[in-house]
Amino acid sequence: MLTVLLSSPRVAPGLLTWPAWSALRAASAVLAGSGHPLVPALTAASVLPTVVDAPSSGPVSLAAFLSSAVSSAEGPVVWLAPTGADADPLLLSSLSVPYQVLNGSHDLPGAHLLDLVSIMDTLRVSCPWDREQTHSSLLRYLLEEAYEAAEAIETGDLAALREEIGDVMFQAFFHARIAAELPAAEGGFTIDDVADTLAAKLVRRHPHVFGSVSVSSAADVNANWEEIKKAERAAKAAQAGRAGGTAPAAGAETPSVLDGVPFGQPALSLAAQLQRRAERAGVTVSADGGAAVPGTGAGGLTGEGIGDALMALVARAREAGLDPELELRAAARRFARSVHERERLAESAEELFCPKSEI
Secondary structure, eight states: OEEEEEOOTTSOTTOOOHHHHHHHHHOSEEEEETTOTHHHHHHHTTOOOEEEOOOOSOHHHHHHHHHHHHHHSSSOEEEEOOTTOOOOHHHHHHOSSOEEEEEOOOOOTTTTHHHHHHHHHHHHHHOHHHHHOOHHHHHHHHHHHHHHHHHHHHHTOHHHHHHHHHHHHHHHHHHHHHHTTSOGGGTOOOHHHHHHHHHHHHHHTOHHHHSSOOOSSHHHHHHHHHHHHHHHHHHHHHHHHHHHTSOOOTTSOOOOTTTTOOTTSOHHHHHHHHHHHHHHTTOOOOSSTTOOOTTOSTTOSOHHHHHHHHHHHHHHHHHTTOOHHHHHHHHHHHHHHHHHHHHHHHHHHHHHHSOGGGO
C-alpha cells in the first residue's frame, strides 16, 4: 500500500494531521526526495525517512519507481510528495500498486499571502528596477492601481477586479518591504506590523462585534465610529505632546475633525470629505456656499470664483444624496460614449459619401 502524502510549504514542517502522523508511524518505509523540508522534522520525531533520487523524467517513471519500492517493502510505504504539489493524475493512474492520497497539512485562509512576502523579498534583492524604487517613486503606481480597481468595479468586471485588487495589494507589500529596510527607531516597519496595526484598528473600531457594545442600526455604528475616531485623535495629540516633552504651544495645531483627511486625493472627493467632516463638527456648508458665480467679477473668470462655485456644487450634490466624484466619473464615461458615437457616425458618413475604395 502506497500513501502519497501531500503537504503545504506555508505550514511549519512537522505540523501534520493525525492521520498523516499515523500513516508515517505505521509505514515500513518513508521515502522523500533530496531537500524535502519535512525530513528534519520527521527525523526529530523518530520517523526516519529514506532520501532517494526519484526519477525526474516524468510522472510515469516516478510511478514505476514507487510501485517497485512498494512491491519490495515489507509493509506500507509513504511517499513525501514535493511540498505544494497536488496529486498528479498521470502519476496515480500509472501506479501498479494500491494507493491513497493523504493531505498532511492544509493552508489556512490567507496563507498564500506568504508567497507574496517571499516573492517581494526576491524582487527587492534581484530585480534592478525594484531595487531602485522608493515610497515616492511608487506613489503614482499606488494611485493608478487604485483607479484601475475602481474602473473594474464600475464596469462590473469581476475577473479584472480580481487582478486589479492584486495590483493594489502588491503596492502595499512593496511599500512595507521598503520600510522594513529601516530600523524601527527610524520609522521602519514590516508587513506584519501593517497587519497588526490594521487588525487592532478593526477590533477597536468595532466594539459592537468584538466587544460588549450594542447597536441597533448602521446609524449607531457610524455614531460609535465617530466617537472612537475622536478619542483616537485626542490620544494621538496627547502622545505627540508627551513625545515633545512639553504641552502644545498656544496657537499650535489641536485635534481636528479634519485630521486624517488625505489631501492628495482628487479635488472633488477631497471637497466632499472636508464637508462631511466639517458637518460633524457642526459647521454646515450651504448649497450656494455664499460664493460668487464665476465670471461675474470685473476681472472675469477667476480661479477663486471657480473653486468656490465647485464647492457649492459639491454641497448641492451631497444634499441630493449624490457622490460628486462618482457622478463626475459617470459623466466622463457618458461623454466618452458620446464621443465614440459621434466618431462612429462621422466614419459612417464619410464612407457613405466617399467610399474607401474611391479614396
